[in-house]
Amino acid sequence: MPVARAYRFELVKLVSQWRIRLLVLACWIAPAGFVAAVSRQSTLPVDTLFGRWMHATGWAGPLVVLGFAGTWALPLLTSVVAGDVFACEDRLGTWRHLLVAVRSPRRIFAAKALAGLTVILLLVAGLACSSAAGGLVSVGDQSLVGLDGHLLAPGEAAVHVLLAWVCVLAPTLALAAVGLLGSVVLWRSPMGLLLPALVALAMQLAQMLPLPVAVRLALPGYAFIAWNGLFTRPAQLGPLLIGVAVSLVWAVAATALALLLFLRRDFTNPADDGSGRRAVTAGLLPLAGLVAVTVAVLAAATPATVTGSGIRQAGVERSLATAFAHLYRMQTRQLNRPAVTEAQLRATAACTKGDVGDGAQGAGNDWHCVVTWHLPGVEATGTAVYQLDVTSDGRFVADGDGPKEVNGYFLVRTPDGDAPNPLWQFDGNVELLDHPMKG
Template identity: 75%
Template sequence: MTATATATARPDAGAATAAAVRPVSVLRGYRFEVVKLVSQWRVRLLVLACWLAPGLFVAAVGQQSTLPTDTLFGRWMHATGWAGPLVVLGFSGTWALPLLTSVVAGDVFAAEDRLGTWRHLLVAVRSPRRIFAAKALASLTVIVLMLAGLALSGVAGGLLAEGNHALVGLDGRLLPPSHAAGAVFLAWACVIAPTLALAAIGLLGSVALGRSPMGLLLPALVALAMQLAQMLPLPVAVRVSLPGYAFIAWNGLFTGPRQTTPLLIGIVVALVWAVVATTLAYLLFLRRDFTNTAHDASGRRAIGAGLVPLAALLGVTVAVVGVSTSSSGTGITQAKVQRSVSVAFAHLYRMQTRELHRPAVTEAQLRTSAACSKGDVRDDAHGAGNDWRCVVSWHVPGVSITGTAIYQLDVTADGRYVADGDGPKEVNGYFLLHTDQGDAPNPLWQFDGNVDLLSTTPKG
């Protein structure tokens, strides 16, 4: 009787034991990790700064007489509220987002090593896989929250300071407010992919390097290395294959036609890096010894499990991009520069004509062309440099004399350039024009442009 009762009770006891040791769900672990992250004073401070600082900065610039003209779209911050968030975007892709991913994703696993809390966490959750998923999702949530704050704060500050006006694109075309708004939000959406790539690299560094401070700095160091690489005259295939290329490729959304091919390649490459780096971090995390309280990842394992696979991934992406695209060299050629300058000049000339209350003209009537040279090279000039010189010619209806204007160009390795007017003064010199938003510099004096590195022939 007792034996039978005992045998009968064993299944119930086993079921109770199984229920007692059932792993915590990913959702509960995720909520726990989010609370842990946002309870840290530095994370709270960063979230608050992301939601307030961009708007305050854009509004403050609107009250200044000088503008950050060395920054893309900085010269238009007094003309429209849509220029401010693009200035913030340029700064965020260069500095803010790499640092944010370092602080959040680069420390999410290493913090447990410093505090020695892995055993307690494993006892509570009972599943290393779910611990990894909860921490990765929690860090991603906080990073996306910060990125959204940067974007929305910059937009709010710009619109409140300058209003909802048209934006001048990188081809000189005037974008209506609705089109400008769509392009601005799309540009911010495009940098999610490279941000995920840096976050995944941060997760990998946090797992592979343990309590070492190098894990915390890894995303920022990788971003700095990519920025330095973008300054070098690298082949187009190498440049586009870097996981951070989408941080600058959004420029192509503000040209006509849109330069979407480099941007799409940059997004795909960044997403591939995000998946690969996260997978490497996951596999490395599952292999670690949680019973050793003095565990600290070895440099050899970090190199073998992280650096080598990512270097191989870079080689594969360079090969794939090189085969799938027909561009070679730096991608900056004489024909591309001439076409870009002539198109931008024609659009800005029409803008100047309208602001001077002169008879309207069309691009077809102007028949604008540009002849550019680089230093002493007049035929087949190519490559970046500040020694580009362009002579722009155009025709005004009813005037027999062909107009000419000279520009000095500083073309960077990523295809962006600044054209500085060098005469005649009445055409592209510095003088103020009265606009609906107040006095503004002559639009033909200085303007920004962007060369499509992947196009092989000028587009009609």
């Protein structure tokens, strides 16, 4: 049986399973309903990236879903599909019949891997298309506010949303390859089914710890959050490209290990359920070694940028001032005031972290910043106070603390009525790599 016929056979087997059909149906329907329902609520998920803009544009919805998918949905989906693609044959005892029909372990592996990949891509496409459709139908095709406060026109927002979903395919493939490896190594053990989700959970916990940037970038899960850099101007492509590259290396390495172990398997011994020793020596140790090598390469390539957390005082001040300047112009248009440019505003920020006034760095909710700006023809300097909560991945939430007429209240009074104040609370992103790595 050639690979094409074996692939069609394996694909039919997969989609004939009731749980796969339910997953496909849910991925193509549920996100649209979720985005439409949330967009009509008075309370938005402001603790989720782009959640505060779901009333303003339909393009915020798919990004909110993407954040949830990278954390929970995609690891679970890859577990269900890739983590069981080989183990199901062990539970059913059908390896002998499959080998007689196909006659080539290589073809079996290729057909199963391609069938699982096809279903995973179908699920990801459903999440992206459904959430975008729900947002556009319920809210509309308006401009999207980026993470540095600049406006993305509807067409530009659509391209960036699509690129963000394409970028998370790389870590999804890495988890799928880990699922294939677990399914081959652990056979009928249920741990093979859980392996991608457990690996993803471990990487999420690692991203929450105060680890050096090199360690963060060396984990394939970083690409699940690095797409944030697409929504700044200029785009922060350095961490994103590194994250995608690391994920693809993981996908190739884990798939190669799975193929090697599959070809060495003795299918004449149905009593063998796999061994914990083989799982460690053939699965865990090579991937741990890959992380160590990647950390060493990144540390050697950019020694000045990866030795610490990457969250430095200068970067926080630069990101906050840039976002404030863009959002101040938005507030100016809301209030029908004379137009002003970022160059005219000359916005700057001065930040401290706790008791540290010079050289502050690291994540935390104790960042205190004062933004200053200038208006043409006005001698007085404007000031605004912000409290920042900076997470370990560089994302921050700026909470306005006065003056009231600038950022101290969540509404502003416009000629058309009260409207959300863009300067009251907003999200931002600190670039963890220094300027030479900028995209």
